[in-house]
Amino acid sequence: MKVVVCVKQIPDPALPGELDPSTNYLKRDDKLILDESDSYGVEMALQLAEAAGGGQVSLVSMAPNGEVSGLRTALAMGAEDAVLISDDALAGSDALGTARVLGAAISRMSPDLVLAGVESSDGYTGTVPEMIAGVLEMPSITFAKQIEVDGNMVKVQRQTEAGYDDVECQTPALVSVTAGVVEPRYPSFKGIMAAKKKPVEELDLAALGIEAAAVGQSGARQETVRVTDAEERQAGEVIEDEGDAHEKIVEFLGELKIV
Amino acid sequence: MSVETILVFGEGDEGNPSGLTLELLAAARSLATNVEVFVAGDGAAMATELGAHGASKVYTTGPLDGKLVGVHAAAALQNHMETGSPDAVFFGQTPDGRDTAARLAVRIDQPVVTNNVGASIEDGALVVEEPVFGGTQNVFTAFRNEGPALALFRPKSFEAEAAGGSAAEVVTVDPVDPGAAGIAAVTGRHVEERSGPQLDDAEVVVSGGRGLGQPEAYEMVDELAGLIGAASGASRAIVDAGWVPYSKQVGQTGKVVKPNVYVACGISGATQHLVGMKGSKHIIAINKDPEAPIFGVADLGIVGDVHKVIPALIESLKSR
Numbered sequence: 001m002k003v004v005v006c007v008k009q010i011p012d013p014a015l016p017g018e019l020d021p022s023t024n025y026l027k028r029d030d031k032l033i034l035d036e037s038d039s040y041g042v043e044m045a046l047q048l049a050e051a052a053g054g055g056q057v058s059l060v061s062m063a064p065n066g067e068v069s070g071l072r073t074a075l076a077m078g079a080e081d082a083v084l085i086s087d088d089a090l091a092g093s094d095a096l097g098t099a100r101v102l103g104a105a106i107s108r109m110s111p112d113l114v115l116a117g118v119e120s121s122d123g124y125t126g127t128v129p130e131m132i133a134g135v136l137e138m139p140s141i142t143f144a145k146q147i148e149v150d151g152n153m154v155k156v157q158r159q160t161e162a163g164y165d166d167v168e169c170q171t172p173a174l175v176s177v178t179a180g181v182v183e184p185r186y187p188s189f190k191g192i193m194a195a196k197k198k199p200v201e202e203l204d205l206a207a208l209g210i211e212a213a214a215v216g217q218s219g220a221r222q223e224t225v226r227v228t229d230a231e232e233r234q235a236g237e238v239i240e241d242e243g244d245a246h247e248k249i250v251e252f253l254g255e256l257k258i259v
Numbered sequence: 260m261s262v263e264t265i266l267v268f269g270e271g272d273e274g275n276p277s278g279l280t281l282e283l284l285a286a287a288r289s290l291a292t293n294v295e296v297f298v299a300g301d302g303a304a305m306a307t308e309l310g311a312h313g314a315s316k317v318y319t320t321g322p323l324d325g326k327l328v329g330v331h332a333a334a335a336l337q338n339h340m341e342t343g344s345p346d347a348v349f350f351g352q353t354p355d356g357r358d359t360a361a362r363l364a365v366r367i368d369q370p371v372v373t374n375n376v377g378a379s380i381e382d383g384a385l386v387v388e389e390p391v392f393g394g395t396q397n398v399f400t401a402f403r404n405e406g407p408a409l410a411l412f413r414p415k416s417f418e419a420e421a422a423g424g425s426a427a428e429v430v431t432v433d434p435v436d437p438g439a440a441g442i443a444a445v446t447g448r449h450v451e452e453r454s455g456p457q458l459d460d461a462e463v464v465v466s467g468g469r470g471l472g473q474p475e476a477y478e479m480v481d482e483l484a485g486l487i488g489a490a491s492g493a494s495r496a497i498v499d500a501g502w503v504p505y506s507k508q509v510g511q512t513g514k515v516v517k518p519n520v521y522v523a524c525g526i527s528g529a530t531q532h533l534v535g536m537k538g539s540k541h542i543i544a545i546n547k548d549p550e551a552p553i554f555g556v557a558d559l560g561i562v563g564d565v566h567k568v569i570p571a572l573i574e575s576l577k578s579r
Contacts, residue, residue, distance in 0.1 A: 134365030166447035180499030221404035241563025246572035
């Protein structure tokens with residue numbers, strides 16, 4: 001079984017994010033890291049390959065400046081190899097442009113199963129996986145909280161507003177996984193060392209046969225007209241509990257006529 | 260581009276449009292002269308209420324018989340849009356809304372802008388507003404494409420309001436076979452048991468987070484919620500950890516709540532969570548870390564141990 005996992009390399013979410021004032025793009029100058037949302041997809045792929053008695057787990061990522069730091073983390077977890085699409089013309093790509101690029105790269109890899117996180121932690125559009133399936137004209141099951149592969153059938157518990165649905169389809173298929181679906185493993189020292197030697201194929205748009213105008217900012221066909229600061233909520237009273245703080249809460253709830 | 264017709268992707272169950280669908284209708288009505296609804300399912304049953312909220316027509320595929328919605332809805336929508344030509348399509352930020360918008364975007368090669376909380380018309384173009392960086396900044400994006408603008412909106416971004424119209428005209432659209440892409444089938448549905456006030460529209464919400472320490476401690480959250488007629492919620496951390504089901508999750512990837520009072524118990528206030536509850540009228544926070552970001556948005560912040568404060572609060576409320 002061949003599994004391709006889409007991974008995004010993002011600015012460290014622990015650091016404050018910032019938009020570049022000249023372009024309004026998210027600043028990605030510092031080292032990028034593996035999006036935690038995608039570590040679940042990587043882990044799930046490794047577990048499914050193990051359960052199937054072997055298989056190949058490959059990664060695909062689109063990132064500026066040939067960034068591989070996040071890919072190395074996923075390779076250290078156990079993925080075999082990776083494809084990175086990096087091209088200056090991709091700056092400002094929207095979800096659809098991103099999906100066209102990832103889709104083109106994935107179609108060269110002929111996977112049985114494509115996994116992706118439901119949404120990234122920085123852009124969180126939550127549409128790229130389904131768009132990739134659209135580009136590949138592949139069936140898809142989004143919002144998976146459990147995945148099982150049985151021969152050429154993939155069976156998923158799909159999260160819904162009310163609970164979950166059992167959904168199934170034949171492979172090849174794309175499945176997007178929710179956070180918390182599995183416990184991502186920590187890369188071992190051995191894994192980290194091995195990851196340094198694992199192959200990462202770097203491609204540009206020409207290699208994928210995609211016109212630069214179809215992606216990037218021109219392909220996005222949308223314009224940031226302004227960015228404003230949101231109204232700050234004012235912090236109220238903060239008190240230290242001396243054993244009677246609950247009375248303060250009851251009083252406050254009383255003022256609000258809740259009790 | 261001027262905006263004459265906005266098509267709303269309508270969702271709901273058992274003949275009732277969802278609250279989010281009605282919110283989108285109110286927003287669409289304020290921007291366009293004509294508002295229509297597309298329902299991938301039984302839209303006819305919703306025609307009266309959709310009409311009352313300003314929809315002139317409801318296009319319906321009829322029941323999808325257990326097919327996963329997105330691909331089929333997008334194929335039927337594309338077919339409809341060849342003749343219907345709306346200027347914009349509004350979707351709710353729901354699983355099926357996202358799937359459908361994404362598939363449609365690829366089919367008609369048009370951009371989608373997600374996570375919006377506001378919309379306006381500026382110089383004839385649709386401009387949507389999206390909060391970024393945990394809601395500290397807002398990005399306003401204008402559609403510059405030739406075709407229809409596809410936009411997804413977060414729940415509770417607009418106020419639903421009946422407009423007093425008559426039932427929407429029901430137009431049945433032909434199903435379109437999306438081929439192999441459409442083979443995913445729903446073989447079972449599981450509804451988590453829900454009792455008491457629902458998170459979406461509760462007047463008071465009590466939520467618990469990692470600071471509770473262990474799954475059993477969530478019982479105090481439920482007990483407190485029960486005493487003050489509140490719905491109980493949770494941070495993503497304890498949903499991911501499997502303590503409570505996803506249906507209780509408040510935040511960016513869970514539910515957006517805007518109750519009168521929100522009580523955060525042992526929740527530090529990660530951006531992910533703040534996005535989902537910052538719009539509450541009043542916020543009470545209990546956390547042992549005085550530096551926790553949740554205190555930055557709380558009207559009443561208690562620096563203390565949830566295992567002491569909540570039981571004392573429960574006792575105090577019981578003795579009243």
